[in-house]
Amino acid sequence: MDLTTGDQPFLSPGRAVWMVCNGEIYNAPELRREFAQAGYPFRSTGDIETIVPLYERLGPDGVGRLDGMFALAVWDDPQRRLLLARDRAGEKPLFWTQVEGEIRFASEIQALLVFPDQPRRLNPTAAALYAALGYVPAPHTMFAGIAKLEPGHVLVAHEGGVTERRYWDAAAVAAGPSRLDAPATLRATLLRAVERELMSDVPVGVFTSGGLDSSLLAAAAARVMPGEQIHTYSVRFVEPGYDESPYAEAVTHHIRTQHHVVAADEPALERAFTTITRGLAEPVGDPAILPTYLLAEAAREDVKVVLSGEGADELFGGYPTYLGHKAAALFQRTPGRAVLRWLVNRLPTSTGKVTLEFLLKQLVAAAESPPVERHLTWFGALGPDRRTLAWATGLLDRFPADGGLNRLLWLDFLSYLPDNLLVKVDRGTMLASLEARAPYLDRAVLELVLPAPVRLKVRGLTTKAILKEAARGLVPDDVIGRRKRGLSVPVARWLNGGLAALADRYLAAPRLYPDAPTARLLAEHRAGKSNNARKLWPILMAELWAERWNVEIG
Secondary structure: OOOOOOOOOEEOOOOOEEEEEEEEEOOHHHHHHHHHHOOOOOOOOOOHHHHHHHHHHHHHHHHHHOOEEEEEEEEEOOOOEEEEEEOOOOOOOOEEEEEOOEEEEEOOHHHHOOOOOOOOEEOHHHHHHHHHHOOOOOOOOOEOOEEEOOOOEEEEEEOOEEEEEEOOOHHHHHHOOOOOOOHHHHHHHHHHHHHHHOOOOOOEEEEOOOOHHHHHHHHHHHHHOOOOOOEEEEEEEOOOOOOOHHHHHHHHHHHOOEEEEEEEOHHHHHHHHHHHHHHOOOOOOOOOHHHHHHHHHHHOOOOOEEEOOOOHHHHHOOOHHHHHHHHHHHHHOOOOHHHHHHHHHOOOOOOOOOOHHHHHHHHHHHOOOOHHHHHHHHHOOOOOOHHHHHHHHHHOOOOOOOOOOHHHHHHHHHHHHHHHHHHHHHHHHHOOOOEEEOHHHOHHHHHHHOOOOHHHOOEOOEOOHHHHHHHEOOEOHHHHHOOOOOOOOOHHHHHHOOOHHHHHHHHOOOOOOOOOOHHHHHHHHHHOOOOOHHHHHHHHHHHHHHHHOOOEOO
């Protein structure tokens, strides 16, 4: 908002407070009215400047009144105090380090590496978590000494030291009473969130896949902006079984948007691969960042802001994995399950997108493990070890113990969402100079859905039950009934084809992970014995990252 007078940093009238912010403040209109009535002399008409009078009145506690996606820094000159803060869900990144008594911070790690005295040593704790999970959970980064501020946290630095604390507590919200009483309540809350996040001085688009989450956002945008031209974008793969662009086109015809289809053939994916691996000073283990970048690159020709559906699966229970936990309980009670496991593991290996064979093999591999270990095995890369399990269990310590399946949704909300999915979206779009917003992560939506009982989310074999009910009348019934597929990339065949030489070079004897069985996994993958793409891809990305950024190992 406010592209003409919104230059940063913003200063208070007496030049005592200096502020920079990356993101958008959705409740800025209310804050502006409040402080304008109190006589604050705003110099801009945008959203970001409202942080300054808020800080002047409330200090660091003022962050709790902000609704939006943001990473911000405030320098309080009279107090000689630095404040850093990050939004509740972790949409915007904020990295910081301390070198020789100097605190440095940035929205991307590569900005910190510009300093010649910044060490580039590997963080072994982060590297182990990355190998297990396929991403690095906050507060860690792959660089020793560089930290990632956790979502919903503030950092305060002054002469007495550095302290961090929560200003918003997902566990406390989840433990509160549920106010989600009907699909109509959810629908109204989502529509208000979309309306707030469409406030912009620039054209807005929506990333669509033809699935429920993105289709509902596109329909909501059309509902709250009648008469406005909504741009929608979907990706077209040439690989059989991966392309969902016809579904997206059908939905956008129903909603009547200006639809754009972006080709993700092998040359385009290779170009995206080069951009990502050269441009980001952190390994991103989710290959979906490649089509995300291609979508953002195309959308940037028409719009400056897009809505994206991240958060819906974690809040409403959308992943097949959640049903897998129900199937695991059934499997544990099945006589002769050893024979059944033997039969499943002898099914022919497929390199397709989330095939039945892949799901069955995932199920029998971890069905008899405890829930958290099972979940991380299904969602992770090389799989959890004791340290990873201790980390995950610790995240859930403060959440209700009787949450059942909700505890796994909360776990994904706390880590898989901010440290994997939102990283993919933020980095993929920002590399194309595009801003992505996630209405499902609006504060009002979070505080409505997090404490809701799991029966409203996963009901029998129906995932996202209440979201589907809220969507009726806005999106076609066939979209509501479609099985979730997700934005996947055909990397299984790519590792055997266009990236074969690269995979051979970096995975035969990986420098970061000399004890990892990547050579065996790659041989099995090449022979068609098993689809190991999910395990191999994050390790390949980490090896390329370490070489690109001259990381010191050991």
